[in-house]
Amino acid sequence: xxxxxxxRRWSLQxxxxxxxxxxxxxxxxxxxxxxxGFLLGLGLVGYGLFLRATSGQNNGAxxxxxxxxxxxxAGLAFMLLFLVILIAPAVTVGAISSERERLTYEMLIAxxxxxxxxxxxxxxxxxxxxxLLLLAAIPLGSIVFLFGxxxxxxxxxxxVIIGLSAITSAMLGIWASAMTGKTGxxxxxxxxxxxxxxxxxxxxxxxWTKRTTEPVPTGLLAPNPISALASSLxxxxxxxxxxxxxxxxxxxxxxxxxxGGPGWWPGSNPFSNTGLNFPGWQTFSIGIYxxxxxxxxxxxxxxxxxxxxxxxxxxxxxxxxxxxxxxxxHAVKPRRRWWPTWGDAAMLSVTSxxxxxxxxxxxxxxx
Amino acid sequence: MSELAIQTVDLIRRYGKYTxxxxxxxxxxxxxxxxxxxxxxxxxxxxxxxxxxxxxxSSGQVFLHSQxxxxxxxxxxxxxxxxxxxxxxDDLRVWEYLDFYARCHGIEPAKxxxxxxxxxxxxxxxxKRNAFVQHLSRGMxxxxxxxxxxxxxxxxxxxxxxxxxxxxxxxxxxxxLLRTLRDMGKTIILSSxxxxxxxxxxxxxxxxxRGQLLAQGSLETLRQRSRPALQIKVLDDLERAMRLIGAQAxxxxxxxxxxxxxxxxxxxxxxxxxxxxxLLLNLARAELPIADFHREDDSLERLFLxxxxxxxxxxxx
Ligand SMILES: Nc1ncnc2c1ncn2[C@@H]1O[C@H](COP(=O)(O)OP(=O)(O)OP(=O)(O)O)[C@@H](O)[C@H]1O
Ligand SMILES: [Mg+2]
Numbered sequence: 001x002x003x004x005x006x007x008r009r010w011s012l013q014x015x016x017x018x019x020x021x022x023x024x025x026x027x028x029x030x031x032x033x034x035x036x037g038f039l040l041g042l043g044l045v046g047y048g049l050f051l052r053a054t055s056g057q058n059n060g061a062x063x064x065x066x067x068x069x070x071x072x073x074a075g076l077a078f079m080l081l082f083l084v085i086l087i088a089p090a091v092t093v094g095a096i097s098s099e100r101e102r103l104t105y106e107m108l109i110a111x112x113x114x115x116x117x118x119x120x121x122x123x124x125x126x127x128x129x130x131x132l133l134l135l136a137a138i139p140l141g142s143i144v145f146l147f148g149x150x151x152x153x154x155x156x157x158x159x160v161i162i163g164l165s166a167i168t169s170a171m172l173g174i175w176a177s178a179m180t181g182k183t184g185x186x187x188x189x190x191x192x193x194x195x196x197x198x199x200x201x202x203x204x205x206x207x208w209t210k211r212t213t214e215p216v217p218t219g220l221l222a223p224n225p226i227s228a229l230a231s232s233l234x235x236x237x238x239x240x241x242x243x244x245x246x247x248x249x250x251x252x253x254x255x256x257x258x259x260g261g262p263g264w265w266p267g268s269n270p271f272s273n274t275g276l277n278f279p280g281w282q283t284f285s286i287g288i289y290x291x292x293x294x295x296x297x298x299x300x301x302x303x304x305x306x307x308x309x310x311x312x313x314x315x316x317x318x319x320x321x322x323x324x325x326x327x328x329x330h331a332v333k334p335r336r337r338w339w340p341t342w343g344d345a346a347m348l349s350v351t352s353x354x355x356x357x358x359x360x361x362x363x364x365x366x367x
Numbered sequence: 368m369s370e371l372a373i374q375t376v377d378l379i380r381r382y383g384k385y386t387x388x389x390x391x392x393x394x395x396x397x398x399x400x401x402x403x404x405x406x407x408x409x410x411x412x413x414x415x416x417x418x419x420x421x422x423x424x425s426s427g428q429v430f431l432h433s434q435x436x437x438x439x440x441x442x443x444x445x446x447x448x449x450x451x452x453x454x455x456x457d458d459l460r461v462w463e464y465l466d467f468y469a470r471c472h473g474i475e476p477a478k479x480x481x482x483x484x485x486x487x488x489x490x491x492x493x494x495k496r497n498a499f500v501q502h503l504s505r506g507m508x509x510x511x512x513x514x515x516x517x518x519x520x521x522x523x524x525x526x527x528x529x530x531x532x533x534x535x536x537x538x539x540x541x542x543x544l545l546r547t548l549r550d551m552g553k554t555i556i557l558s559s560x561x562x563x564x565x566x567x568x569x570x571x572x573x574x575x576x577r578g579q580l581l582a583q584g585s586l587e588t589l590r591q592r593s594r595p596a597l598q599i600k601v602l603d604d605l606e607r608a609m610r611l612i613g614a615q616a617x618x619x620x621x622x623x624x625x626x627x628x629x630x631x632x633x634x635x636x637x638x639x640x641x642x643x644x645x646l647l648l649n650l651a652r653a654e655l656p657i658a659d660f661h662r663e664d665d666s667l668e669r670l671f672l673x674x675x676x677x678x679x680x681x682x683x684x
Contacts, residue, residue, distance in 0.1 A: 016470030024458035103454035107515065110419055110448045111471035112440055334421045334439050 017121025066149025084166035089190040092173030175324035178331040216287030228313035230285040234306030372554035378427035402569035403558035447516030451527035472519035600659035617642035
């Protein structure tokens with residue numbers, strides 16, 4: 001019996017790593033304590049957002065249900081984004097290194113299990129745990145729909161951005177685990193990289209807007225899932241409606257307004273009745289709205305459509321995942337070979353081509 | 368001659384500048400139990416890991432049943448490997464542990480349960496089937512680890528110090544188990560420090576020191592390489608006794624008595640039995656007070672120490 005036949009035969013079976021990890025991870029209370037904490041936190045944040053959206057920040061104007069829904073949705077989406085990005089590496093930084101540290105690695109490698117199935121299994125079992133968290137959050141999150149103001153398109157876009165960020169973040173943890181061989185070191189490496197990507201690009205964009213009036217270059221926005229999510233959520237209240245968050249942002253882009261009038265606080269908009277109203281929004285959405293110097297008949301600046309950087313982000317994240325996977329694949333093998341094989345090259349070109357094709361085919365995904 | 372189970376050709380492994388395994392040429396016939404001996408740091412573990420495909424040789428080749436090992440997966444199908452130090456997964460039950468490795472080897476679902484049950488039976492852990500692995504005793508974990516190496520019914524078993532940490536009773540059981548496995552047609556390579564234990568179970572031996580294979584073969588062939596010795600206990604008049612012994616036929620060398628056994632003269636002797644009896648007769652005729660006179664048994668341990676010491680002195684020269 002050849003190896004190839006053997007691997008084909010059992011590639012139909014469930015991944016052994018997933019079976020094992022689910023058996024052992026789901027035992028004992030740890031998994032469920034974290035789940036409870038996660039849901040409690042999400043509920044509290046949701047409630048806080050609700051209070052904020054319905055409190056006196058609207059200068060006496062009526063509160064639109066849609067506005068509450070949009071704020072809740074955007075706030076929870078960001079919350080989820082941060083949670084999955086932070087939790088995913090915590091679940092995966094031990095993937096390979098803990099096997100090494102606990103002296104189970106050699107016995108695992110000495111089996112017939114191909115390295116890609118090993119990594120895949122580690123990824124899937126980590127993601128299935130995160131998916132469990134996200135699934136558990138659905139009942140709570142669906143309250144948002146009671147308020148309206150959100151389209152299916154937004155839900156799908158947010159889900160894609162959050163999901164892909166979770167996968168990339170988990171893959172980052174696995175990569176660090178395989179490369180360093182030490183769980184502690186892998187955790188440091190992963191979180192430093194996450195901090196650099198999330199904070200670094202955001203600060204870069206911030207500094208850019210302070211220095212010049214030129215639009216922030218895409219290179220500072222696209223690699224950052226935060227900017228990606230903001231660029232998707234930015235379309236919530238419709239770009240040309242004249243109201244909504246877009247107005248708010250335009251005003252804050254005017255240095256005079258950003259100087260801080262009475263009642264100014266980050267993310268609030270003293271001049272508009274509608275808009276996303278939660279702390280941090282202003283920071284997250286830096287550079288998303290290209291400023292224009294034209295004013296409409298009502299004296300409000302005319303806002304350009306938010307920049308759709310999230311489309312590029314998706315491609316970047318997929319590429320990052322593949323790169324991490326490829327490097328981890330080579331690092332877990334006892335015989336490390338860093339020269340790309342023809343298979344690697346073929347895989348790379350097929351993925352890039354299909355990504356490109358996909359992008360063009362659906363016209364950059366429901367624009 | 369039939370196909371060899373294991374053959375290495377000029378196998379070398381370096382760690383930086385240090386050569387842990389130097390030009391190893393092992394040949395191991397199928398069905399044998401091969402005892403791998405050597406002092407700490409001899410390179411046994413390094414060799415076994417190369418045989419299992421877990422470590423890349425710096426140069427040289429490994430053939431398992433005539434198949435050149437270039438990938439871990441090639442070796443994985445042929446070899447079951449039990450490392451010297453190993454850990455177990457927490458929160459897994461004993462049967463789940465074996466089931467996991469069975470899955471990793473791609474055993475079909477239909478065969479998996481019977482494989483696991485058979486192995487638990489073989490290593491006598493059926494009663495602990497549902498216990499958590501981390502709660503097993505050290506000896507039980509050792510047996511479980513041995514069982515894990517057998518899930519895919521490999522032709523070759525590589526066991527790195529399987530007896531370490533086992534109590535005498537467990538060692539006897541391990542020996543029984545190894546015999547059973549050999550009767551199942553497996554080739555077994557085990558490394559150990561406990562020499563006299565290997566002696567009556569292994570069919571072949573390899574003696575290694577400082578990365579080099581000093582000797583390999585059956586106990587008989589190895590014995591031919593050892594210089595037989597006589598031990599003579601003389602109660603008095605040591606000087607005269609040594610001079611007399613030195614002049615006898617068959618005597619190669621007379622060693623100074625060690626400090627802790629001041630009356631015991633060790634003699635390297637390659638004469639036949641007639642010459643030995645003549646030697647004793649001459650000593651008696653000289654009226655030397657002989658309290659004990661015996662041929663040193665050709666124990667593996669003696670042989671081992673002799674070979675290793677010779678190697679060390681040779682290197683120092
Ligand atoms: N990963 C490594 N890096 C550097 N040197 C190593 C490494 N592994 C082993 N060595 C060196 O190689 C030599 C052989 O080690 P090995 O573990 O093979 O010996 P051994 O015969 O198994 O010894 P023991 O009986 O103590 O288990 C030792 O000198 C050791 O220091
Ligand atoms: Mg060793």
